[in-house]
Amino acid sequence: MKPLSRSYYLRPTLQIAQELLGKYFIRRIGKNLLIGKIVEVEAYRSNDPASHSFRGKTNRNSVMFCEGGHLYVYFTYGMHFCVNIVTGKEGIGEAVLIRAVEPLVGIEMMKTNRYGSNKSLNLHSLNRKSLINLTNGPAKFCQAFGIARQENGLDLLESEISITDGDHIPPKLIKRSSRIGIQQGVEKKWRFFIKGNPWVSK
């Protein structure tokens, strides 16, 4: 499968956010492969008080102002990373936060990344609850896919991380709501998710 093209990421952010649902987020680590189906996202736009880009470019958010198709990874709450797909032309400062994926390939490595290599713990994590807990939140997804500071600024068109076409999601299954965990911009319904998918965060 070929990575989505540059022009894909240069379209309106709200449109990209919805269309990313069902796409495959792919990471190669050596000869290992991790694949997750995107099931929940949020759009963050310029002139959007909830967006990291709202107060202009800083050292932390500078990648958000790159050309669309790059990864913006940020550190939050003293211990977590979250990852966004930068959208739009260079200098705009918009992005789509990946909030949850459904794990498809590389589940053993995701378990190790989330729960460690302790064998008894991994056996315990075979149950359904632990499978869902792998990637049903933005920081959980990052941990499962080993995404941290090093991945900030990676280009989805020429790095070990890419996004490809995936499953077609019937429009009836795409729902929207307010974004999670913000204080400003609550009135904007810019969270999009696949209705009924077990990996959508609560």
Next chain:
DNA sequence: ACCATGATCCGCT
């Protein structure tokens, strides 16, 4: 002081 979170604890069905 705040923060685009997650894990755990506690009281209740």
Next chain:
DNA sequence: GCGGATCATGGTT
């Protein structure tokens, strides 16, 4: 099993 409160932990403004 649940839902709500609390805490862990450090970078940013």
